[in-house]
Amino acid sequence: MTPEEEAEFKRRRRARNYVVGGTLLFFVILFYAITVVRIGSA
Amino acid sequence: MSQTVDIHTGIDAASPTVSAEQSRVGMPxxxxxxxxxxxxxxxxxxxxxxxxxxxxxxxxxxxxxxxxxxxxxxxxxxxxxxxxxxxxxxxxxxxxxxxxxxxxxxxxxxxxxxxxxxxxxxxxxxxxxxxxxxxxxxxxxxxxxxxxxxxxxxxxxxxxxxxxxxxxxxxxxxxxxxxxxxxxLTAMPLLLFAIIFMWTPPHFWALALFVKSDYANVGIPMMPVVKGERSTRRQILAYTVVLAPIAVAPWLIGGTSWVYGSVAVVLSALFFALALPVGLRARKEGEGFAPEARLFKFSIFYLFILFAALVADRVLAANAVIGAGMFA
CATH class of the missing domain: 1.10.357.140 (UbiA prenyltransferase)
Structure with a gap:
């Protein structure tokens, strides 16, 4: 793997990690909100 | 389902067009x-x-x-x-x-x-x-x-x-x-289902008349490829005729007010007016697809406005601007 390819490899992996991390954070917040709403209406 | 899959690439080994070499991705x-x-x-x-x-x-x-x-x-x-x-x-x-x-x-x-x-x-x-x-x-x-x-x-x-x-x-x-x-599950949501169900054939076949050569190349039996243009045009018209009363039905059964009803009547009449020249057309070789393009574009507009009218009807009824439908 050339240095350019390695840099591209790392860029793609980092971008994917950010997206996966952001998605997980979003679902943590969403499930917290759903729980609050469901308990509140029970 | 039985597929032989290359364990390194995940490629279906029987795939004739997507070669393993083409899809052997080195990068994430x-x-x-x-x-x-x-x-x-x-x-x-x-x-x-x-x-x-x-x-x-x-x-x-x-x-x-x-x-x-x-x-x-x-x-x-x-x-x-x-x-x-x-x-x-x-x-x-x-x-x-x-x-x-x-x-x-x-x-x-x-x-x-x-x-x-x-x-x-x-x-x-x-x-x-x-x-x-x-x-x-x-x-x-x-x-x-x-x-x-x-x-x-x-x-x-x-x-x-x-x-x-x-x-x-x-x-x-x-x-x-x-x-x-x-x-x-009640009649109203089933009618919404039926509206899109009956809307899809004239919408999609109007498009398929343009791109039939693409589908023909890969052996997908789309209507214009298998039955020809004439049959497709007749069926576009037939489904448009069936769609109209279903689109108006939410109003007829009392699920909405006249606001949705009048929008549905006008839009369905326009849909029919655009489908008629497509349905009855005998296109000559070399002629374009202008009426089909118009119908395809209008079909998207039709669905958006019809469903927007449904929501507007509900909002107006909820705010007592108009009388609510019987089942609303």
Missing amino acids: TEWRDFFALTKPRVMTLVIFTAICGLLAAPGTIHPVLGFTAILAIAMGAGGSAVLNQWWEADIDAGMKRTANRPLPGGRMRRSDARDFGVFLSGVSVVLMGIAIGWLAAALLLAAILYYAVIYTMWLKPRTPQNIVIGGGSGAFPPLIGWVAVTGE
């Missing part, structure tokens, strides 16, 4: 390609009709739960779109319109797409079940299986009527949105 797949697999443009219509079903339904839903229901529907639509492209990678490779999608473009392993589709679909159904209810979740699961299995795997390669029955998968979102609020 870009997240944008995963996103592109969910067919975001198609999803906008799914989200729109689902929101309309949710807003038009009698009753209220907490905004957080309403958002979650729409998210689950969007994820389910995305998951089934991913599974569709996983299964049809070879077909997509043979058509100009789809050849640059992530799988035929060789930017992603086929097994990654399959796993992503199954994961997205599974999470969407569980999310819907936990947050909203298991009737809505069951309908969402049915919609996913309908599109990914009944349409993509079974009907599409076998019958020119594929789009008629396959249109059902696009008809689920407003039904699920409605059920997410009410928790029960």
Whole structure:
């Protein structure tokens, strides 16, 4: 793997990690909100 | 399902067009390609009709739960779109319109797409079940299986009527949105389902008349390819005639007021006026497809305005600007 390819490899992996991390954070917040709403209406 | 899959690439070994070499991806797949697999443009219509079903339904839903229901529907639509492209990678490779999608473009392993589709679909159904209810979740699961299995795997390669029955998968979102609020299946959400179901053939076949050569190249039995232009045109007209009373039916059964009813009558009359020249046309060799293009564009406008009118009707009734429908 050339240095350019390695840099591209790392860029793609980092971008994917950010997206996966952001998605997980979003679902943590969403499930917290759903729980609050469901308990509140029970 | 029995497939021989290269364990290194995840490529179906029987694939004639997507070669293992082409798809042997050395780089991690870009997240944008995963996103592109969910067919975001198609999803906008799914989200729109689902929101309309949710807003038009009698009753209220907490905004957080309403958002979650729409998210689950969007994820389910995305998951089934991913599974569709996983299964049809070879077909997509043979058509100009789809050849640059992530799988035929060789930017992603086929097994990654399959796993992503199954994961997205599974999470969407569980999310819907936990947050909203298991009737809505069951309908969402049915919609996913309908599109990914009944349409993509079974009907599409076998019958020119594929789009008629396959249109059902696009008809689920407003039904699920409605059920997410009410928790029960009644005549109104079934009518919303029927409207999109009957709208799909004239909408899609108007487009298929343009791109028939593309479908012919990959052996998909689309109506214009198998039955010819004349038969397709007659069927476009026939489905348009059947669609009109179904579009007006929510008003006729008392589910909406005259506001939706009058919009449905006017739009359906315009739809018929545009479908008539398409249905009766005997196109000569070398002539273009202007009437078909007009019908295709109007069909999208038709559905957007019809469902927007449904929501407007509900909002006006809720604010006592107009009288509510009998079942509202």
